[in-house]
Amino acid sequence: MPNDGATKAAGTPVKAIELKGVSKRFGSDVWAMRDVSFTAGQGEFVSLLGPSGCGKTTTLRTIAGFEMPTQGEIRLGDVEVANLPPWKRDIGVVFQTYALFPFLTTAENVAFGLKMRRRPRQEIAERVKGALSIVGLTGLEDRYPRQMSGGQRQRVALARALVIQPRLLLLDEPLSNLDAKLRDEMRLELKRIQRESGITTVFVTHDQEEAFSLSDRVIVMNGGSIRQMGTPQEIWRSPNSRFVADFIGVENLLSGTAEAKQGQTVVRLESGHMLTPATPGPRTGPVTVAIRAGDIRFSADDAPESVAGEIVDADYRGDMFVYRVATAVASQPLVVQAPSHEKLSGRVSLVMPPEKMVVLDDL
């Protein structure tokens, strides 16, 4: 992390941005954000992840100053900005639509923010040149946005936001208008540029893969509230609710009821089947048992604790097969991954290792 030095020098971690109890209401009763609080350290890359309508974009727009929070505090460093207009916040924003000025060339687009800051011409020219070389657009200074590809426009938008050396960089789904190959390429670029510039970044996305690959920390949102915060590894390993598990793509979510039985917590599924997760949830009552497709194994028929099932279909993914297996355990077929050298069909036995099961709040 490029800014560790600065953080340590200050003694306490520098909070580049802090939201405290921010809520945003539209109209009389639509809450787009409810009590959203989080911080990001200097140089940190934080993702706001969630389905559309979860409040992630409103959160970003509120930080940028395009929306005024109904209540709560927003601090950039030690400046309270909730009542500052966007043009006084010093925040760089990259939009999903890129929002380049169509009547300006690449160089003029990038220079816009510096002109607003009345920097000397010489300095503007140098910084524009530098920013364009960082995003790899040297030589395209005189192109108009319409003469460039989506990926190039994306880079111009990024250069335009970075060149003002903002206190914070906000990225609103910047990759979602690119095709798959370009998206992967830009993702790596984005990560490199952010690391090199060391600018604290808040990234909004609905794509968990993007969020996990780019972020130091991921904030999962739903219904205007934060549902879970943590490093990508923490969230991947231990989602804290059915919603989060579902959203990050845990394939098998089995509804049941946690019961205490002989000093042990077991989960009775809706089918009546009993599961004994190695790490039971903290409470009894309705829960969800989550287990990934890759954690369920095919086994010999006579293995203990095995479940009988029948393969419904097999989806070939090159390096593996993804099977859907109908069992008596759940009404929905279980999703199971296996290496592609063994194509299976017909009746099979499955083992669900207790240590791979995660018991989640049923929310």
Next chain:
Amino acid sequence: MISEHRGPLVAGWLLSAPAVVVVAAFGILPTLNILLEAFRTDGTPSLANFQGLLDSGLAVQSFWRTLRVAVATTVLTVFAGYPLALMILKARPRTSTIILMIVVFPLMVSVVVRTYGWLVILGPSGIINQALLALGLVQAPLQLVRNEVGIIIAETQLLLPYMVLSLIAVLQKVDPHLEEAALSLGANPVVNLVRVILPISLPGLLSGVLLVFSLALTAFATPLLIGGPRVPLLTTLLYSYVFSSYDWGAAAAVAVVLIVLALVFITAQRLMAGAGLKRHG
């Protein structure tokens, strides 16, 4: 290949033939006749009709008055129309519909009704003068009708919708994030308006200016009813040549002047728009 393309083409010509005949017989030929008439005196080619216009103080005055009124009206519709267009786009859907209705309403009212409405408002004993007198701001009623001021006011109101609609057509398509991008880069709303919104709306502004200017140039009913015969514009002058002095040659010459004015202006606007388009794409 060729026959495939010729088939529908021939059919198209055939089908449009009746319309072409009608337009030619009742539109193009009479117009050409008028144009020829302008360049003839007693059946022989001459420029006497134009010389006559140049020698007539009234005609020269009308020419300049027409230009003044058209320019003033255009400028006023720009300055009134731009804020209105922005307001309509920014307002909530309900409010913006209401404002739009009010702006477009003049187009749905008969020109005579609308013009007499202005006479009632602007006249010596009209609402505006009554109010000014009552407030003690003026000693005697202001002359707001039967002069250029009245014509300009009435035409501005009449032509405002064309300007507003042209601007809305362009501004509507602007990515709202563009404005936010400008704000986040440090542009305050005024700078944003001048440096971002204005350049983007230039094509709409140009087409609005073209529309309003050419309509103001050729307006007839409003100058006739509000201005009256003492403050003629080219259109009302033409009318009086035809119906008062029966001077068809002079009338034809005025018509030619009007056509040339319109062509000059359209060409200038085209050139400007072309230059603008190169930048806008």
